[in-house]
Amino acid sequence: MISASDLKAGMTFLQDGKLIRVLEASHHKPGKGNTIMRMKLRDVRSGATYETSFRPEEKFERAYLETKEVQYLYAMEGTAVFMDLETYEQYEIPVDSIENELLYILENENVKIQFFGSEVIGVELPSTVTLKVVETQPSIKGATVTGSGKPATMETGLVVNVPDFIETGESLIITTADGSYQKRA
Numbered sequence: 001m002i003s004a005s006d007l008k009a010g011m012t013f014l015q016d017g018k019l020i021r022v023l024e025a026s027h028h029k030p031g032k033g034n035t036i037m038r039m040k041l042r043d044v045r046s047g048a049t050y051e052t053s054f055r056p057e058e059k060f061e062r063a064y065l066e067t068k069e070v071q072y073l074y075a076m077e078g079t080a081v082f083m084d085l086e087t088y089e090q091y092e093i094p095v096d097s098i099e100n101e102l103l104y105i106l107e108n109e110n111v112k113i114q115f116f117g118s119e120v121i122g123v124e125l126p127s128t129v130t131l132k133v134v135e136t137q138p139s140i141k142g143a144t145v146t147g148s149g150k151p152a153t154m155e156t157g158l159v160v161n162v163p164d165f166i167e168t169g170e171s172l173i174i175t176t177a178d179g180s181y182q183k184r185a
Contacts, residue, residue, distance in 0.1 A: 005056035
């Protein structure tokens with residue numbers, strides 16, 4: 001069992017038979033009264049997101065997830081297909097439930113998928129990925145790093161705000177937690 005005050009972003013727990021992933025968690029102390037935990041949660045199976053609050057002492061059953069390294073093959077007709085590198089077994093995950101994660105993954109790239117028992121429930125991303133810029137505005141002469149930046153479309157379709165000196169064709173390191181530009185690769 002885990003208390004609400006110990007829940008952090010990325011953790012998964014069981015509530016009323018549903019598998020719930022914490023997207024955001026914060027302590028909130030109103031002027032009067034007790035502290036509450038404000039949470040943004042996602043029902044892993046249905047994909048529905050919602051916001052709620054809990055008392056810090058409320059307890060939940062922690063869901064233990066297993067991970068396995070697989071290769072992302074392709075996405076077709078609303079399904080993303082992954083292959084186990086040892087057994088060549090294929091796993092299918094609905095694109096709707098991993099839409100955000102697919103913006104950071106290239107075909108034939110190795111990633112980790114998460115299991116709850118025998119049920120495939122999602123993709124675990126590395127903290128950073130390297131992606132190539134396929135479209136952005138031309139760089140501006142004399143552009144500095146401190147400028148407000150410009151949008152750049154990466155090879156997966158992800159749009160990232162990058163400094164003005166970045167050009168089409170460059171490989172960049174992107175943080176997967178918030179989709180932000182880190183540096184040139």
